[in-house]
Amino acid sequence: MIWYVLAVVLGLALAGAVTALVVTERRRPRKPKPVAPSAAVVGRGALDVVNAGLRRLTGECLRSGRSLPDLYAVVYSERRLGLLLAAPEEQAPAPWTAEQDGERWVISTDDLHRPGPEGEPALPFALTVTVGLDGPDRVLVDLSRATGAVSLTGPPDEVRRLVRTLVVEALAGPVGALAQVTLVGSLSDGTLLHGDEHRSSRLHGAASLEEAFAGAASSGAGAQDPGSPEVTQIFRLIEGSSRIAVQGEAPHLFVVDASQLPRREGALAGLRRGDALLVLGEAPTGWRWRVGADGTLDTGPLGLRITRHAGRMP
Numbered sequence: 001m002i003w004y005v006l007a008v009v010l011g012l013a014l015a016g017a018v019t020a021l022v023v024t025e026r027r028r029p030r031k032p033k034p035v036a037p038s039a040a041v042v043g044r045g046a047l048d049v050v051n052a053g054l055r056r057l058t059g060e061c062l063r064s065g066r067s068l069p070d071l072y073a074v075v076y077s078e079r080r081l082g083l084l085l086a087a088p089e090e091q092a093p094a095p096w097t098a099e100q101d102g103e104r105w106v107i108s109t110d111d112l113h114r115p116g117p118e119g120e121p122a123l124p125f126a127l128t129v130t131v132g133l134d135g136p137d138r139v140l141v142d143l144s145r146a147t148g149a150v151s152l153t154g155p156p157d158e159v160r161r162l163v164r165t166l167v168v169e170a171l172a173g174p175v176g177a178l179a180q181v182t183l184v185g186s187l188s189d190g191t192l193l194h195g196d197e198h199r200s201s202r203l204h205g206a207a208s209l210e211e212a213f214a215g216a217a218s219s220g221a222g223a224q225d226p227g228s229p230e231v232t233q234i235f236r237l238i239e240g241s242s243r244i245a246v247q248g249e250a251p252h253l254f255v256v257d258a259s260q261l262p263r264r265e266g267a268l269a270g271l272r273r274g275d276a277l278l279v280l281g282e283a284p285t286g287w288r289w290r291v292g293a294d295g296t297l298d299t300g301p302l303g304l305r306i307t308r309h310a311g312r313m314p
Contacts, residue, residue: 035135035136036136037133037135037137037138038078038136040078041077041078041133041136041137041138042133042138042313042314046076046138047130047169047173047175048174049076049081049109049112050076050081050175051122051173051174051175051177052112052113053074053081053083053107053112054074054122054125054128054175055120055121055122056107056112057083057093057096057122058120058121058122058123058124058125059120060093060094060096061093062120064093066093068124069083069085069087069089069092070085070086070087070089071083071084071085071086071125071142071145072084072085072086072141072142072145072302073139073141073142073302073304074128074139074140074141074142075134075137075138075139075140076137076138077136077137077138078109078136079108079109080107080108080109081106081107081108081109081112082099082104082105082106083096083104083105083106084103084104085102085103085104085105086145088100088101088102088103089102089105090102092105095107095111095112095114121177122175123178123179123250123251124274125142125175126170126175126176126177126178126179126250126251127142127143127144127176127179127251127253127275127276128140128142128143128175128176129141129143129166129170129173129175129176129310130165130166130310130313131162131166131297131299131304131306131309131310132306132307132308132309132310132312132313133306133307133308134304134305134306135307139304139306140175141299141302141304143166143253143276143278144251144273144274144275146276146277146286146287147285147286148268148271148277148283148284148285148286148287149261149268149277149279149283149284149285149286149287150276150277150278150283150286150287150289151258151279151282151283151286151288151289152278152279152280152281152289152290152291153282153288153289153290153291154291154292154293155291155293156280158291158292158293158295158309158311159280159281159291160192160280161311161312162297162309162310163192163255163278163311164192164193164194164311165310165311166278166310167181167183167192167193167253167255167278168193168195169310171200171202171203172200176251178202178250179202179250179251179252179253180202180204180216180250180251180253181202181203181204181252181253181255182203182204182205182206182212182215182216182252182253182254182255183203183204183205183206183255183256184205184206184207184208184209184212184254184255184256184260185206185207185256185257185260186257186260187255187256187257188205188206188207192255208260209254209256209260209261209262209267209268209270210262210267210270212256213254213270214270216252216254216272216275217270217272251274251275251276252272252275252276253275253276253277253278254271254275254276254277254278255277255278255279255280256277256278256279256280257279257280257281258280258281258282258283259281261279261281261283268285287299287300287301287302288300288301291309295307295308295309295312296308296309297309
């Protein structure tokens with residue numbers, strides 16, 4: 001009888017322990033399942049939305065006589081478009097709304113597509129290209145905001161895959177519709193690009209970085225007709241919070257392998273503010289990014305989380 005009672009007690013205790021464990025597991029917070037990006041976020045149409053937002057922003061600033069915000073990145077999540085600002089501004093022009101103490105300006109895609117004033121060419125942000133995905137969100141970075149080069153290190157195949165995607169978007173995407181691109185040295189041999197984008201009139205080649213800088217500075221490279229209806233007034237974003245107005249001048253992206261990057265002092269002096277230099281490999285100054293073998297991207301000082309870089313996007 002004693003053994004029977006003891007067995008019953010132990011059985012009840014075991015059942016209680018199992019029940020408590022189950023309840024604890026149910027109450028324990030679980031990690032949210034990763035959300036896949038929608039077709040609208042990864043598709044070509046996302047760039048049209050970003051372009052419309054940047055044109056709207058440029059137009060609103062021109063009409064109100066205010067300076068352009070110190071923008072360095074854009075985040076698109078299908079329902080919202082967000083601008084990340086290096087210098088916070090708590091007063092955003094309508095229909096934009098300031099969040100996070102002015103570090104982010106947002107607009108809903110519904111507001112963006114409602115009838116409003118005409119936008120202006122988004123040339124101040126023409127070197128804003130997709131760097132990848134942060135979960136379900138598309139992240140773009142203005143390469144011209146780097147003080148110096150943007151260097152990409154990591155597995156060579158992954159680096160070239162990402163760089164190829166950045167160059168193609170700059171040439172074929174709507175945001176950089178008037179930007180110029182120069183492939184330098186070994187990258188100008190036609191192996192980096194594998195499509196119709198290499199036929200673009202905005203794509204140039206140069207034997208050296210010095211030659212590339214000189215070509216961009218000449219009247220024939222990178223200059224738009226001041227009388228062109230596409231270029232009414234261009235605001236060029238430069239280092240810090242100051243801005244200057246430039247007539248008929250488009251931003252320029254230079255792409256070079258680190259092995260062909262001049263090491264002498266002052267070699268990058270020819271890089272104009274508002275232009276960008278993309279280096280495959282380690283560069284001595286500027287933004288240092290690292291591409292992971294798993295497709296992630298470490299954006300270094302920008303601190304942006306990229307779970308899948310642009311070269312691996314559908």
